[in-house]
Amino acid sequence: MRLRLVYLLLLLAPALLGSCGADPSPAPYLDFLSEGSLLTNTRATTPGDTFRTRVFAEARDTSRSPKLRRFTIGVQYSLRLDNQSARVEESERLYLDTLVSGRRNSFLFTNRLKTVDISGRETWTYSVEDADGQTTRRRYVLSVRQSDSLLTWLSYSAQLEPSVRRTSISALATSRGLALPAHAADAAGFQELIDLVYVPNGAGPTLASPTATVAETAPNLKVRGWGTRRNTGLQLTALTPTGFNQINSDVAISAAVTAAGNRVSALRVQKDQVLAFRTADNKDGLLLVREVGTVSPIVLVVDVKVIR
Numbered sequence: 038m039r040l041r042l043v044y045l046l047l048l049l050a051p052a053l054l055g056s057c058g059a060d061p062s063p064a065p066y067l068d069f070l071s072e073g074s075l076l077t078n079t080r081a082t083t084p085g086d087t088f089r090t091r092v093f094a095e096a097r098d099t100s101r102s103p104k105l106r107r108f109t110i111g112v113q114y115s116l117r118l119d120n121q122s123a124r125v126e127e128s129e130r131l132y133l134d135t136l137v138s139g140r141r142n143s144f145l146f147t148n149r150l151k152t153v154d155i156s157g158r159e160t161w162t163y164s165v166e167d168a169d170g171q172t173t174r175r176r177y178v179l180s181v182r183q184s185d186s187l188l189t190w191l192s193y194s195a196q197l198e199p200s201v202r203r204t205s206i207s208a209l210a211t212s213r214g215l216a217l218p219a220h221a222a223d224a225a226g227f228q229e230l231i232d233l234v235y236v237p238n239g240a241g242p243t244l245a246s247p248t249a250t251v252a253e254t255a256p257n258l259k260v261r262g263w264g265t266r267r268n269t270g271l272q273l274t275a276l277t278p279t280g281f282n283q284i285n286s287d288v289a290i291s292a293a294v295t296a297a298g299n300r301v302s303a304l305r306v307q308k309d310q311v312l313a314f315r316t317a318d319n320k321d322g323l324l325l326v327r328e329v330g331t332v333s334p335i336v337l338v339v340d341v342k343v344i345r
């Protein structure tokens with residue numbers, strides 16, 4: 038009889054324990070969707086490569102779990118800056134910070150990113166938080182190797198879009214070859230890097246310093262509220278695309294910038310023009326407008342040569 042009673046108590050134990058209080062709702066689900074060219078895990082890559090990551094988040098139990106509240110993306114760079122032999126470990130920068138509209142049970146976001154054009158490592162962290170403050174994170178690491186890492190200047194291409202959406206790639210940190218969407222450009226950690234923004238207007242595509250008055254008119258870029266607005270000087274040169282392609286040293290870059298003369302804060306641009314620029318930290322560079330799109334929104338493809 039005693040053995041039967043003990044056995045019965047063991048069977049009832051889980052139910053008795055469960056009745057003492059409800060289990061805490063589990064943290065939300067977060068994962069990368071795998072499909073064709075979508076980036077989902079750690080990998081080595083080439084400078085200036087472009088990727089898309091599709092992220093899906095969901096409350097684990099839609100009937101009792103708290104709704105989703107916040108989604109963030111952070112990126113931490115470990116880079117070889119200014120031709121140094123050792124990488125510099127930088128603090129994580131907030132790339133996206135958004136409240137989940139209506140506190141839904143699920144959330145889907147596609148992140149488009151371009152790696153830097155210098156050697157280093159990028160650690161991308163995606164986080165979702167629910168209304169109870171429970172957080173789930175996923176991350177991957179991109180290792181970038183620049184074959185000519187000892188050069189004192191960079192040469193790369195970038196595609197820029199008018200800031201018609203918060204996800205439009207419309208800002209450029211020239212000395213890193215880093216093209217950024219509007220939502221990242223408005224984050225304090227990236228403002229200290231950005232040299233140029235693409236401003237759409239009726240007179241034609243405009244490249245502008247963040248300090249330019251016209252930069253404040255760019256839709257979906259909150260330039261007026263930036264804590265840091267780097268002053269970049271621009272000027273049109275007499276160089277042709279062929280002349281641009283023949284420049285292959287930091288001395289030649291600086292000579293072309295000096296020859297261009299006085300600089301302004303913004304310029305309307307056309308195909309095959311070569312612009313000279315000098316950044317807030319006195320780095321000289323040249324920019325060739327290689328392509329100007331013919332369909333709205335007008336995309337620019339630029340080739341850049343800049344001293345590191």
